Amino acid sequence: MKIVFTAEYAGDLQAFRQLGELVVDGWAIGKPKFTPQQLIALAHDADVIVTSYDNVTAEVIAACPQLKVIACTRANPVNIDTAAAKARGIKVLFTPGRNADAAAELTFGLMLALVRHIPQAHAALKRGDFTRDAQQEQQTSAGLKRDVVWDVTPESPYEVFKGSELRNKTLGLIGYGNIGRRVARIARAFGMAILVVDPFVAAEEINEPGLQKTTLDALFREADIVSLHLSSGAHSDGLVNAALLGSMKPGALLINTSRAAVVVEADLIDALRKGPLGGAALDVYHQEPLWRDHPFVSELENVIITPHIAGATRESIEKHTAMIAADLQRFVAGEPLLYQWK
Known part of the structure; x- marks a missing residue:
């Protein structure tokens, strides 16, 4: 069996070598993403393609007559023509949940950054704001203990960056899958109450003290922070619109580490400019990357932005490498596949 491996990976790939001839190329060794023509030249006689970002199109599939398995090391094989693969009887593997911990942790990092104004405080000090021209020892009056304080004025960082605590706040989660459940677990450790909207999860699986399933309208009305954890599709694209954003509490916060399409961007920008x-x-x-004069970059100071890095951890790569290796071993052994795209 010939395996063409162009995916991001961790480890020595010995599990793949044990399955047959292994050709490692492309993104796996630091090259740019392959074009379909380049992929065909490499994989025309392959039994298996393992990729992260290369587009496995109908053209590629047609040019690879021996192909039996296409493995995508992502939570959604968006770069694979799954219909063309299915028509040929080719198995498509993917890695659901491989970056769930990473995405949940980034979500909470962003939540803390929002409520405590961490990026703004960091940037201010890096610019030299609130700093002295030179080192200077602070004097302490006789009879008093040394007081460690930055400044005591209305313009001090203590006032400028004064934030809120997460304890006793209400977090609204839209989507209660691999990532949403992990965010809920972390939020409960912070003492937050949690509301959940997910049409695919029954209330009986969710409801317990401090954690309740609710309606979309109620969640947006009642939550202090709303975090989105749902996939893009006909059921969800454009879900978060002006009506929902306008129903939020004054000063409420929104976090999106899932898919941009679930939010109407123009409505979000308007709600950030004018409230609530x-x-x-x-x-x-x-559109990614963002451009320099996009309002998120050039205008809106109440937005924290990161460049689509929710899943970018070394541990996520270790997980997806192990998941694909294990499912290919099952394929060779004729066992049921655990990560097959249906």
């Missing part, structure tokens, strides 16, 4: 939204933290965008 107090701020947002975003890791995904309708």
